[in-house]
Amino acid sequence: MASVSGLGGFDSASLVDQLMALEKLPQQRLQSRASSEQLQLNSLQTLNSKVASLATRAAAAADLATWGGLAATSTDAKVGVSAGATASPGSLTIKVEKTALSHQLGFTSTAARTDAVVAGGTQVTLDRLDGTTTTIDTKDGTLQGLADALNDPANKTGVRASLVSTAGGFRLLVESTTTGRASDFGLTNADGSALLGGATARAGQDAELGLGAGITVTSPTNTFTDLVPGVTVTVAAGSAGTTSEVTVSRDEAGALKLVKDLVDSLNSVLTEMSSLTAYGTGTAGTGKGMLAGDSTVRSVQAELRATIFGSGNESLSAYGIEIDRTGAFKLDEDAFKKTYAADPAGTAASISGGFAARVEAAADAASNKDTGLLTAAVTGRKAGIERLNDSVEAWDLRLELRRTALSRQFTALETALSTMNSQSTWLAGQISALGSSSNS
Incomplete structure (x- = not known):
């Protein structure tokens, strides 16, 4: 319906906006609550990830195989x-x-790359120490052809050839690809005659x-x-x-790092929990945590701290692990080293099967992707935020209908007032005319 704001002497559009501002307050409170819940959800998800990482680190320390280094x-x-x-x-x-040394043959004669150096054809014989021989075809009998044939992987020669530049030309250097006494070999023309004037050998050595x-x-x-x-x-x-x-x-250093990393990770999670669940101090609530007083987080925190207690007479203090009055775990590295040096196997078994296993169980109970307490809390908060967002959307339709109704009411009121003003003006004119007639 078209607005005729101002016809009756007042701005109905402004009045509608003011009334709608009041109508929106419940929706704004829902939006604010949804935003707050989202921030809390983000904190809870981050914490859940850290606890899952703690479970992984604890599992590594609980694996006795990691202590055998x-x-x-x-x-x-x-x-x-x-x-x-x-x-x-x-x-x-x-x-x-x-x-260990490889076997080498340095051939005496020099030649150009394209010179024919293979006597009696294009083939040479590779004779190994084990008595086996291989005939290698150089294709063209040239010095370059010979080097290429010896280096060709398809020929499986077990040697590598190099052409060394000297003042008189190139000399052939052939070396076994393996080292050791058994890497010896000989290289001759196919008829058994010396190749390139013979060679000086450096025998392979173990x-x-x-x-x-x-x-x-x-x-x-x-x-x-x-x-x-x-x-x-x-x-x-x-x-x-x-x-x-x-x-x-x-590996004392490795064992110490394994325990120190676990204690540090555990303390990091506990500190995060304390910060998130803090109630705050003073009238303004300074220091209040995002999850202030959250019972689920506090319950998980208590379970993690309880891992300091073992069964029977087990005491972690013998391994340098204690908990202070603030609830933080402490590791005395010197005490751990002393105990580990005295009994490496016993120390590994006690911590892996005791303390580390308890931390793993507590962290997994909190962060398991299917059954974890924190995981369930995350799921619950997600569902709550979805319901709040649905309510906010429902308010959009409700407010739209309310604005339409108010606009119609004020438009009708302005029209009526405008009509009354017109009638009042006309009546005033008539009365004034009657007064003028009487005076005359």
């Missing part, structure tokens, strides 16, 4: 060492007697370590796998003569 060290960087799952603590004094007491070990490479069970040693090329003390010990 060993640290391997060497006093000389030229001797590398690593320890596997089957290794045991111990130490070795290692002297590098020899390092790496050799001296372990003392007359014990030596060899390897075709510079890596000695399972030198002792679970321990692998790798020596650098050119390290012959180097002596190193190799030690394998329990």
Whole structure:
């Protein structure tokens, strides 16, 4: 219906706007509540994610396999060492007697790349130490053709060839792709005659370590796998003569990090919970948390703090883990190291199967994607926000209808007032005319 605002001497549109502002107050309260609920939901979702991360970290610490690591060290960087799952603590004094070498042939004669160098045709014979021979076809018998044929993966030669530039031309250098004494080979023309004037050889060599007491070990490479069970040693090329003390010990630093990370993660979650559920102080509620007084969060917080208590006479203080009067967990690193050094296996079993397992169970009970308490709280708040948003939308229609009704009422009122004003003006005119007639 068209508005005729102002016809009756007053602005009905402005009055309708003012009345509608009052009508909107309930909807605005719903919108404000929905916004507040959304902020609380965001905080709850973030907290739930942190608790889920805590559950994952606790699960790692609860896995006894993660406590079995060993640290391997060497006093000389030229001797590398690593320890596997089957290794045991111990130490070795290692002297590098020899390092592994590949077999090399440096041929005497020089030639241009395009010169024919293969006698009697285009084929050469590769003779290995194990007695096997392979005939290689160079296709054109040239120096470049010979190098290319030796390097062709399809020929599976087990050698690599290089053409070395010298003052008189190029010389052929051929080297085995593996190291060790068994990498020896020979290379001749197909008829057995010397190729390129013959070659000077550098024999392949096994790496050799001296372990003392007359014990030596060899390897075709510079890596000695399972030198002792679970321990692998790798020596650098050119390290012959180097002596190193190799030690394998329990990974104390790794075990300490495992526990420290768990305690730090647990404290981070507990601090977040305390901040979110704080009631605030003073009349203005300064410091009030987004989830002030939330019973679900406080319940989960209490369960996490209760993980300090084990069954029977178990005491985490022996491992340096305690809880202070503020509810924060503390880790005495020196106390942990002392206990771990005395009994690595017992310490690992006690913490993994006790404290870490309890934290994992409490965190999972709160954040499990199907059954977690915090997860259920998140789901409930989402549903509540959806209902509030539906109510806000319903108010939009209600307010639209109310504005239409008010506009019609005030338009009718203005029309009536306008008519009355017109009639009043006309009547006043008539009365004035009658007065003028009487005077005359």
